[in-house]
Amino acid sequence: MEIRLFGKEYGVYFQSEKIVLKSKKAEHILYYLILNYKRKVFVSEILNVFFEGYDESYSRKNLNTLLYMLRKGLNLTKDSLKIDRNVVYLDVSKLKIDYILFQKLMDKNPSKKTRDEIAKIYKGELLEGLDEEWVIPYRELCEMQILMITQQLKKNDLNLLEKLTELPTKNEIPMDLALKLIVLDKKRRNPMFIPLLIKSQSDISSKIRKSDFYVKVSKNTYLILFESGKSDSETLENVLKFRFNDDIKIIEKL
CATH class of the missing domain: 1.10.10.10 (Winged helix-like DNA-binding domain superfamily/Winged helix DNA-binding domain)
Structure with a gap:
């Protein structure tokens, strides 16, 4: 069944x-x-x-x-x-149960094979059309999980890209969405992001990768979710200093 x-x-x-x-x-x-x-x-x-x-x-x-x-x-x-x-x-x-398989796949590293499997499962929003309050948190959870892997997509990931056209895929995201992603990511066995609060006078959009998210907190202050890959926070800091030409101050690691 x-x-x-x-x-x-x-x-x-x-x-x-x-x-x-x-x-x-x-x-x-x-x-x-x-x-x-x-x-x-x-x-x-x-x-x-x-x-x-x-x-x-x-x-x-x-x-x-x-x-x-x-x-x-x-x-x-x-x-x-x-x-x-x-x-x-x-x-x-x-x-x-597709939902349980989906959750297990989300705990894995986002390889192309994993993304292909997710594409087969994700046929639209969770319980689409079922208008019940108890559904909403789980529906939002799945949307956040899908959003987390959109930054990993390439042009040849057509199956999944077609299903995600309604979801935001830009690097700049609202604060509430960033916080949800941080909370969700910390529950993963292999977290995808290293969240950092930074100060920089540089044009942030030209310094981060397509796989990163950021929120402009105030003038020259940003919350950035750096896609970590296999890098630890120390390695990432060195990479950032190089990328920002030392025009970066890390205020806090979240």
Whole structure:
């Protein structure tokens, strides 16, 4: 059984044919569990998100019914989808899920092979068209992750480039986006950027590479996300001093 979460044709698939589950709420709970696969999801959380305003006893019974419907629809055993010690447990290893594969690929170094695999998975925004508040943080996460690899793209990466035309690809980005990228990058096993706060009177746009991001904080002060590759911060500092002809002062490493 396959779960596709990217693009307009998201849903449950069996042998490439889309399966319509009997309950939309059950389907949405399934997606919620998948998006939160790295942590425990408590029953109380599910009740707050999907049964707000309903009596708790009624909501719990309804949740049990919906989980039963999911087990039947996905051909899962009770051990694979259950409530255990007030935690709603889904064994994601029993399903083929594009979102989980996407996250695993994002933890790898952005080689051409990795980018090609991401291009096959990324068929559009996460759960495109599903207008629910709980989707938004995960949708934004995926967009930030995609943005991080756009700076690595070359002209021959046509498959992925075509899918990313709506995303910003310029080097100068807003501060809120830069901060999101920094937080996201620090969670990676192999961080892509070294964030530095610098001062320089040089034209910053002519000094950084296509793979770097920057924010103009104030006159002559910039927050720069330098794509690190395999360089450590000390090596990068020496490279920057050369590139800026020593017209650079590193204020802080973030």
